[in-house]
Amino acid sequence: MVLACTVRNCVSALERRERMFVCTAGHSFDVARSGYVNLLQPQDRRSLAPGDSEAAVQARRALFDAGFGAQLLVVLGDAVAAAEVGAGARAVDLGCGEGTILAALAARCGLEGFGIDISTPAIAAAAKRHAGITWIVSNADRRLPFEDRTLDLALSIDGRRNPAECARVLRTGAALVVAVPGADDLVELRTAVLGEARDQDRGSAVAVEFAAQFELVQRLEARDRLHLDAVGLEQLALATYRCGRTREREALQALAALTVTTQHTILSFRRRA
Numbered sequence: 001m002v003l004a005c006t007v008r009n010c011v012s013a014l015e016r017r018e019r020m021f022v023c024t025a026g027h028s029f030d031v032a033r034s035g036y037v038n039l040l041q042p043q044d045r046r047s048l049a050p051g052d053s054e055a056a057v058q059a060r061r062a063l064f065d066a067g068f069g070a071q072l073l074v075v076l077g078d079a080v081a082a083a084e085v086g087a088g089a090r091a092v093d094l095g096c097g098e099g100t101i102l103a104a105l106a107a108r109c110g111l112e113g114f115g116i117d118i119s120t121p122a123i124a125a126a127a128k129r130h131a132g133i134t135w136i137v138s139n140a141d142r143r144l145p146f147e148d149r150t151l152d153l154a155l156s157i158d159g160r161r162n163p164a165e166c167a168r169v170l171r172t173g174a175a176l177v178v179a180v181p182g183a184d185d186l187v188e189l190r191t192a193v194l195g196e197a198r199d200q201d202r203g204s205a206v207a208v209e210f211a212a213q214f215e216l217v218q219r220l221e222a223r224d225r226l227h228l229d230a231v232g233l234e235q236l237a238l239a240t241y242r243c244g245r246t247r248e249r250e251a252l253q254a255l256a257a258l259t260v261t262t263q264h265t266i267l268s269f270r271r272r273a
């Protein structure tokens with residue numbers, strides 16, 4: 001068994017039975033019509049509709065469908081392949097959003113995928129498009145809905161990180177792949193609209209965060225350039241929560257098009273014994 005009940009202080013094993021998940025203590029969670037399960041407890045959310053909005057989810061998906069993130073996906077696939085977790089490996093994507101990345105990696109590497117995100121619109125969109133993966137509404141910042149040391153791979157792409165929980169749910173020798181924006185990520189957008197240029201490099205900080213229980217194996221980079229028209233730029237602003245101020249929105253709307261760099265640092269770790 002892999003999943004664990006999220007009812008406060010329960011943590012019993014959770015198993016799928018037809019259209020619901022049931023724990024050994026008798027708590028049950030319905031599977032939604034589109035195929036996901038909501039394991040989010042009221043104490044683990046700060047609003048009634050936490051996480052990405054429907055508009056942000058659709059904007060992000062439109063960008064992926066237009067080729068945004070393609071190079072990141074290639075490098076993530078290389079990182080997972082190099083980790084040699086094997087076909088059928090149990091993999092969780094923490095903060096999976098609308099599921100494009102996990103679905104592609106699961107297909108390329110033969111993973112048994114679990115996608116977790118706090119946004120119901122994101123998980124619903126993931127479930128509608130990608131069958132064969134367990135899509136779960138849950139807060140990846142809190143206790144993860146998995147039993148101890150049951151997973152072979154954890155992914156964290158542009159998300160908040162939870163080293164202690166990653167260590168708890170991954171078995172010894174399991175892989176952890178973390179991607180964070182690099183210093184040049186969206187540099188043209190930030191220069192043109194936000195009046196700031198290079199960002200900080202977060203890779204070294206991530207290595208330190210996980211050092212106690214994970215050995216750093218490999219550090220990779222994904223860099224891409226994508227030409228976005230006005231619609232694409234609007235989607236980028238929505239998907240990344242940028243350009244929220246009036247002055248920034250006006251600067252964005254004045255742009256007819258922009259070629260935008262994306263850059264990620266990808267760190268591959270192995271769970272120590």
Ligand SMILES: [Zn+2]
Pocket residue numbers: 005006007010011012023024025026027
């Ligand atoms: Zn329970």
